[in-house]
Amino acid sequence: MILAAGSHGFLSPTGVEIAFLLVGLVTLGAAVLTVTTRQLVHAALWLVVALGGLAVEYLLLTAEFIAWVQVLIYVGAVVVLILFGLMLTRAPIGRSPDADSGNRWAALTVAVASAVALVWVVVDAFRTTWIDLDGPAAGSTAVTGASLFQNWVLPFEALSVLLLAALVGAIVLSRKARSTGAGEASPAVAPQAGTSQAGTPQAGAPQAGTSQAGPSRTDGVR
Amino acid sequence: MHLAYPAVLSALLFCTGLYGVLARRNAILVLMSVELMLNAVNLNLVAFDVWLSRAAEETLHSGQALTLFTIAIAAAEIGIGLAIVLAVHRNRGTSDIDKLRDTAEGHEPDGSDTDTPATGTAAEKAEATA
Numbered sequence: 001m002i003l004a005a006g007s008h009g010f011l012s013p014t015g016v017e018i019a020f021l022l023v024g025l026v027t028l029g030a031a032v033l034t035v036t037t038r039q040l041v042h043a044a045l046w047l048v049v050a051l052g053g054l055a056v057e058y059l060l061l062t063a064e065f066i067a068w069v070q071v072l073i074y075v076g077a078v079v080v081l082i083l084f085g086l087m088l089t090r091a092p093i094g095r096s097p098d099a100d101s102g103n104r105w106a107a108l109t110v111a112v113a114s115a116v117a118l119v120w121v122v123v124d125a126f127r128t129t130w131i132d133l134d135g136p137a138a139g140s141t142a143v144t145g146a147s148l149f150q151n152w153v154l155p156f157e158a159l160s161v162l163l164l165a166a167l168v169g170a171i172v173l174s175r176k177a178r179s180t181g182a183g184e185a186s187p188a189v190a191p192q193a194g195t196s197q198a199g200t201p202q203a204g205a206p207q208a209g210t211s212q213a214g215p216s217r218t219d220g221v222r
Numbered sequence: 223m224h225l226a227y228p229a230v231l232s233a234l235l236f237c238t239g240l241y242g243v244l245a246r247r248n249a250i251l252v253l254m255s256v257e258l259m260l261n262a263v264n265l266n267l268v269a270f271d272v273w274l275s276r277a278a279e280e281t282l283h284s285g286q287a288l289t290l291f292t293i294a295i296a297a298a299e300i301g302i303g304l305a306i307v308l309a310v311h312r313n314r315g316t317s318d319i320d321k322l323r324d325t326a327e328g329h330e331p332d333g334s335d336t337d338t339p340a341t342g343t344a345a346e347k348a349e350a351t352a
Contacts, residue, residue, distance in 0.1 A: 035239070035254075047258070050235075054261050054264070057231070058265075061268055062272060066289050070264075073293050078257060078297060078300050082300070085250050088308055088311070089311045100247060101319075107240075110241075119233050119234070123230060126226050129224070129225040133272070138271070138275045143283065144287075148287055156291075162295070162298060163297075170302055170305040173308075174305055
């Protein structure tokens with residue numbers, strides 16, 4: 001337990017701190033590019049850099065298992081899902097000029113204000129606190145597994161139920177949309193004049209029953 | 223390591239994600255910014271867990287366990303979110319969240335590109351499935 005500043009110099013960072021700072025700068029730069037670039041696919045690829053940098057930060061904090069889970073799930077799965085989502089929503093490949101909405105200056109004001117407030121509070125609160133990184137790793141697989149299956153078994157099992165519910169929910173969302181697009185509810189979509197509807201078949205759609213088909217679509221979802 | 227390094231980094235990452243959520247127009251970019259915010263919270267949890275596992279007598283490693291739970295919930299969230307975005311894109315032809323204003327108060331729906339009954343049902347559908 002280290003609270004006093006006796007063995008630590010205030011402006012003499014250790015090697016781990018320098019490495020953390022450099023990787024943190026790369027991570028923060030990639031995050032800023034993720035939220036500011038106008039090319040949608042590049043945003044997803046910069047997100048890979050940011051998440052990978054965070055995995056390296058976990059390694060520097062001796063949380064190995066979290067780092068590998070981060071690499072597997074975020075860099076491996078989530079970014080691939082996002083890229084598939086960009087592909088399926090027909091995102092433009094080049095620069096899209098309307099990637100940012102009109103309230104970006106208000107958003108920038110809010111973000112900078114909250115950043116200043118958070119950084120000020122955090123630095124003021126933990127000015128004399130050091131993490132002791134010596135000794136055995138605090139987040140090795142053995143330690144994490146032991147604590148997870150001794151103390152956190154019930155939330156762990158509940159989480160599996162939540163993942164199952166999310167899986168079923170995603171399947172239901174995708175399937176119902178397809179059946180309404182191809183099946184009985186196409187009259188509800190067809191009479192929209194002038195819309196840029198994609199993927200709604202117009203063949204054989206009568207021009208009546210819009211107010212009838214609307215509630216049936218809503219009921220079909222539930 | 224000084225605790226301020228990971229704490230400040232996670233605060234800055236969180237605010238970057240906050241800017242992205244507020245300023246982006248494409249729904250998938252908003253989801254990516256939400257992922258950034260969740261990762262900032264994860265970094266905070268891991269840093270405080272590593273600190274407290276040395277500072278305290280006995281620890282449950284709650285920070286790392288909660289980080290794993292957050293990662294799993296974020297994976298579920300991105301799956302459901304992308305499914306909703308794809309459903310909206312299939313019904314509306316756009317994933318632009320500035321155009322999905324049917325439930326907003328005091329805003330006239332755009333007569334040029336949307337139709338009131340059909341968009342109403344789509345909004346109800348998004349609410350019912352969300």
